[in-house]
Amino acid sequence: MPISDFANPSKFLTLVSRVLPWLAVAAVIAFAIGLTQAMQAPDDYQQGATVKIMYLHVPSAWLSMGIWAVMSIAALGTLVWRHPLADVAGKAAAPIGAAFTLICLITGSLWGRPMWGTYWVWDARLTSVFVLFLMYLGVIALYWTAEEPSRAARLAAILTLVGAINLPVVKFSVDWWNTLHQPASVIRMGAPTIDPSLLKPLLMMAVAYFLLFAALHLAAMRNEILRRRVRTLRLMQANEAAS
């Protein structure tokens, strides 16, 4: 079966029912391995045991940007190709992206207090991530408040694409401005500056987070397809009652 067939919602639901259990099991195994490695990893020579917060903070930060990138691709699918599954993908991803951004903000704050002496500072990195979180809430609110789904899809797609401007700001804020937040140490030009003994569990946790997102996104997309079926049925019912 060609992969384009899964653009059909019914076939997509079949795909989800087959893939989701495997993704969920893979995510649980990856988290078990990642957390075990994280707990066994040595302390940082400067930050001590607080470096263990990195294994939650950094993958959630990567996902907070990655999910908006996924939503941006979906937004192009909505605006350019007008594919209904593209809007389903964008709408389903927004609350998950907001959750991972919230984890990033909370864990960063709890890491910052012992290391910087403050929970929060309005530097470029923290502020741009906070703006990203607000944009996620904005997209969610747009879907909740717009009466007409197709209009909500177009507006959310435009907001998503405009918001994508914030992604390079988040990524390069530590290079463009003087920030309390440290510069990139993994995804950067040249080799990672982080020690391999800390990098290995970090990458394992990143894999676990990605698998969790993939499973949650597919499940949320399935929910959204079912929600639209309910809406269609109720509209049909109302039309029949009116005629």
Place this chain on the structure above:
Amino acid sequence: MMASLGPHAGFIVGAYLAALIVTLAVIVWVWLDYRRQRRILADLDARGITRRSLRQGVSESLS
């Protein structure tokens, strides 16, 4: 365990707890939403309200 986390153990444990709570909240929300949509669809089906696409054999439209 807490002692091995050093003087900032509260911040480390707090971060892991917060991440766990937010993650579990999303998982439970997605699962409950799925159950709710399936229940509504089953209820509509029980009342004889089924998809036109199923009755007429035409391909489904999402919009």
